[in-house]
Amino acid sequence: MAELLFQQFSRFTRDIYSIRSMDKFFAQSEQQIARMLGCACCTIYLLDSDKSVLIESLAVGNKSSDLSANAEASEVPLGVGTVGTVAQTGETVVIGEVSKDPEWNHDMEAVQSQICVAMKVDSETLGVIDCRDPHPHLFDDELRILLETVAAAVAARLEALLWMDELDRINLTLVDEMSLREAVEIASEVKRTPFPDFPKAASERFLRAIDFVEEGFALWDNDERLVMLNAPMRELSGLPADILKPGLSFEDWIKKRIEYEQIPEIGSERQKWVATRVELMRSPPADPVEVQRNGRWYKLQYRKLDDGSTVQTVVDIDHQKAVEKARNQFTSTVSHELRTPLTSIIGALGLVHSGKLGPLTDDVAGALELCKRNSTRLLNLVNDILDQEAISAGQLRLDTEPTPIAQLIDDAVDLNTQYGNASGVSIKFTGAKSAFCVDADKRRVQQVFANLISNAVKFSDSGQAVEISFRLEGGLAAFSVSDKGPGIPDEFLPMLFEPFEQAERSDTRKVGGFGLGLSITKSLVEMHGGSLTHSSGFGAGATFTFTLPLAEG
Incomplete structure (x- = not known):
């Protein structure tokens, strides 16, 4: 979450x-902000030179639905409405349901958040x-x-653009296209911060924002x-605040954690262990590394x-990890305590039923x-x-x-014909044979066919046919x-591929099964790089279709 927030904000700022x-700046800013927040409309307003009126720069979104502020007007007086009030007070205003808020209701029926x-x-x-946005309660504390963080960055960039426009106006040239960082610093007169590529206000807001996420996050x-x-990273480090200051080297970070007994498992291999961790940071693997510290498991990752x-x-x-351990124990128990003896029992029953051990009465x-x-x-x-x-x-x-x-x-028809015959249902292929190949695990694809x-x-009656096509x-x-069965009830469709879900849930249902087949089938198909879909009309049968990628060549 913290890394995602960092990347999102960093990409926007960049x-x-x-x-x-200036026009492109406003248009792109509004578009990206609307996309980041997932809202229908974003509008940027600027105070005029007299600081008495806000002028709409550009607006993106559905203006015809009155989502944008003052869809027919381009100016808002200072202190009037939400926009004018925020400009006057400098305080953020968040409204969950505009239509129900007596203070901020502007007779805008399409707007809720x-x-x-x-x-x-x-x-x-x-x-x-x-x-x-037309949906209520869209903007939570995280948004x-x-x-607020984005607004600080936009303001700083806007100030820099105004500064550069003024330089152009008086025919001054920025030597070697003065860096944006320098332009921002000159325009807004901010000091360098621990996060130098962002304006001071944006840096401070960003630092506060990532404190809300659960995982530890550090930038080197x-x-x-x-x-x-x-x-969270300060807490996980186990180090006092006077050590955790900007400028601390990564190697010293590791050594201090050892000194403060935060990594007791390294034993006497201190120097080698420090070198290994520094190398891990310098050349990080693609996948996270799982480590154990003081009896707890953590997932550690570095990204350049x-x-x-x-x-x-x-x-x-x-x-x-605890869930994974319990799952492994459960799987092991099921496998050794149930599957193995069941296989033996079925084999023994088959041997006795064959009559090879002696004649049997009908009963x-x-x-x-x-x-x-x-x-x-x-x-x-x-x-x-x-x-599963x-x-x-x-x-x-x-x-x-x-x-x-x-x-x-051919294998699908042959392997399932006996099962169909036991119910009086035929299995047949309709259509022309294909000379193409697919990339497939044959055993798992046959499992997909068998489940479907x-x-x-x-769900078929005796005398009906199940058709396979391609x-x-x-x-x-x-x-x-x-099939030509009863189809799938509409109310069951959202749960169709969920494990342990069945259209018939009563203890007296006519159709057996445990509700795992379709869930497993969908997963196996997707693991092949395909998809599983269905079409059904209640009372008119059902069709399940899965895709597999064609083999190259």
């Missing part, structure tokens, strides 16, 4: 600081940023902090010296920025068949649970290879499984 045209923030350089107000410059860190500085994040994953044969069927049903549940757990934990791996489409379809076909059979969609092969 973009607007590269603009010299509104936030107005003053653009200030030091104590001087240059204008107001006004954002609006307020973000907009290209000389490996501390620039800034947030409150374009200017050579380094972002460091630390996330407490101790709870996640005994029927009882054995019932036991075998229910044992197989339970084994299928165990296998589904293990697959492996997918959730990211531990299921595919072994893909170019596989003929015709072979996949078994569902179709369960078509090409660009670089994808699309496979469809259709």
